[in-house]
């Protein structure tokens with residue numbers, strides 16, 4: 367019997383790659399539900415590819431959408447949760463970008479027995495709520511982020527007490543080594559051109575500022591129940607080693623692979639099995655060298671923010687994420703220069719008094735506050 371699966375965020379970069387990976391495993395999975403934020407044309411195209419009859423579109427589009435016969439279309443804010451309740455998939459793949467993915471992640475945990483999480487923001491802003499809910503329901507959470515997939519594969523259920531350090535690698539992005547004055551003049555297009563990974567717009571900008579790595583520090587802390595001091599970041603421009611774990615006995619185990627998101631996507635889908643894939647091959651004999659170094663102090667101010675928030679905890683992570691989302695959107699529109707992204711995020715975070723996360727409403731309140739503060743900051747600077 368095929369496992370029933372829903373793909374949330376089906377029209378984004380990871381969602382489309384998940385569909386490709388599933389298409390290469392005929393008979394093993396049946397895609398029963400797909401969602402998109404606003405790209406209804408992309409959603410219909412994906413539905414035709416996988417033959418799905420339940421679709422959710424969060425942003426209602428003007429006019430009516432012509433869906434194939436027999437298709438159920440859920441629309442509006444609660445579309446994803448209603449679709450998941452009706453279709454009850456065994457497996458949900460959450461590939462939504464940004465904080466908007468949190469309610470969908472919680473809905474997925476409440477219906478499925480396994481949830482593959484490519485939406486790091488759910489864990490960044492609401493890690494405790496997400497993991498507690500998953501433990502209560504007995505839902506397995508499988509990380510899709512490449513570095514975290516690596517750690518998940520290395521740890522294989524081992525206790526955090528056995529871990530001395532976890533290392534996340536960062537390519538350094540397209541502007542590695544640029545002096546500050548040059549960063550003032552980089553364009554959104556240059557920032558979107560990542561040297562090693564092909565990704566969506568938001569995560570490409572986050573990779574250029576290294577905010578992506580800051581979010582990944584928070585993601586790792588929550589996923590593997592680590593303390594902030596156990597997590598380290600290494601600059602590794604080749605993006606071949608994704609992560610490594612240094613155990614308390616001094617042994618270090620690393621995960622290496624070609625930089626291709628389809629590998630962690632495939633592993634999340636087939637775990638604990640490994641699916642044969644002849645095209646994915648790493649030939650170290652053809653690589654001249656692999657480079658690793660510690661980030662210099664002050665070199666990546668976004669990374670410093672991530673470690674600060676990892677120590678502070680509480681609502682500060684939601685604030686970091688929301689302020690950064692606003693800043694990135696403005697940079698992409700050409701409204702602010704590249705270095706302002708992290709300056710804005712720092713300014714909003716400095717004004718925030720972090721409190722405990724008691725429920726979802728506390729988080730949404732912190733998120734709204736940060737977006738408003740970020741918008742105020744922009745209007746003062748404009």
Ligand code: MG
Pocket residue numbers: 511512513582
């Ligand atoms: Mg990553």
